[in-house]
Amino acid sequence: MILPRSFYLDHDVLDISKKLLGKVLVSDLGGQRTAGMIVETEAYRAPEDKASHAYNNRLTTRTKTMFAMGGVSYVYICYGIHHLFNVVTAEEGVAHAVLVRAVEPLEGMDTMLKRRGFDRLRPELTNGPGKFTVAMGIYKDHDGIALYEASGPLFIEDHRKGEDRFEITSGPRVGMTSAEECAHWPWRFRIKDNRWTSKPNVVKYDW
DNA sequence: CGAATGATCGGCT
DNA sequence: GCCGATCATTCGA
Numbered sequence: 001m002i003l004p005r006s007f008y009l010d011h012d013v014l015d016i017s018k019k020l021l022g023k024v025l026v027s028d029l030g031g032q033r034t035a036g037m038i039v040e041t042e043a044y045r046a047p048e049d050k051a052s053h054a055y056n057n058r059l060t061t062r063t064k065t066m067f068a069m070g071g072v073s074y075v076y077i078c079y080g081i082h083h084l085f086n087v088v089t090a091e092e093g094v095a096h097a098v099l100v101r102a103v104e105p106l107e108g109m110d111t112m113l114k115r116r117g118f119d120r121l122r123p124e125l126t127n128g129p130g131k132f133t134v135a136m137g138i139y140k141d142h143d144g145i146a147l148y149e150a151s152g153p154l155f156i157e158d159h160r161k162g163e164d165r166f167e168i169t170s171g172p173r174v175g176m177t178s179a180e181e182c183a184h185w186p187w188r189f190r191i192k193d194n195r196w197t198s199k200p201n202v203v204k205y206d207w
Numbered sequence: 208c209g210a211a212t213g214a215t216c217g218g219c220t
Numbered sequence: 221g222c223c224g225a226t227c228a229t230t231c232g233a
Contacts, residue, residue: 060219080214130226173225174225
């Protein structure tokens with residue numbers, strides 16, 4: 001079943017980041033349907049989170065979708081090349097978001113392989129935020145998509161039956177040199193022992 | 208294996 | 221002009 005909009009409106013973005021693990025992201029573009037289970041996420045909580053684009057409620061053409069009511073996508077370009085997919089949460093005006101960092105392919109593997117130029121399934125197909133978006137055909141035009149509408153090109157489903165559980169591990173977020181202490185907050189979550197998550201980054205300290 | 212590098216967009220100073 | 225919520229490739233041990 002598709003996740004209702006109410007799922008995204010909670011104010012606790014850390015809790016939503018954990019609850020999104022195990023959910024299924026579906027893209028249906030030009031008759032090509034692909035789906036993947038979310039296995040790794042990161043929470044971004046403006047205004048106090050320096051690592052967020054919306055730190056201090058910074059409002060630009062890029063960040064404005066993060067201020068929308070929860071349940072829509074926030075897709076932006078990173079390093080000029082990569083299109084990263086986020087889920088906007090909380091009520092309108094609160095710029096919380098969850099970055100999806102890796103998915104486990106479930107459906108449309110042939111399409112994913114073709115889009116990535118791979119000849120067979122292996123974790124590198126989808127184990128990074130800029131990798132699975134290519135595999136699933138997601139790019140910056142998919143900013144602001146309603147993820148609770150099955151008629152759209154992008155939506156999120158819950159395939160779980162309730163009692164099938166998994167363990168969640170948490171660690172520091174990565175790739176942010178200017179975010180200071182915020183970068184060390186354990187706001188990165190993954191399904192324990194899942195082979196489709198990205199490699200744990202080594203955090204270097206200067207002293 | 209690890210380190211270095213280029214790709215090149217949006218937003219800041 | 222500089223830098224980043226990254227990745228693929230190259231080069232060297």
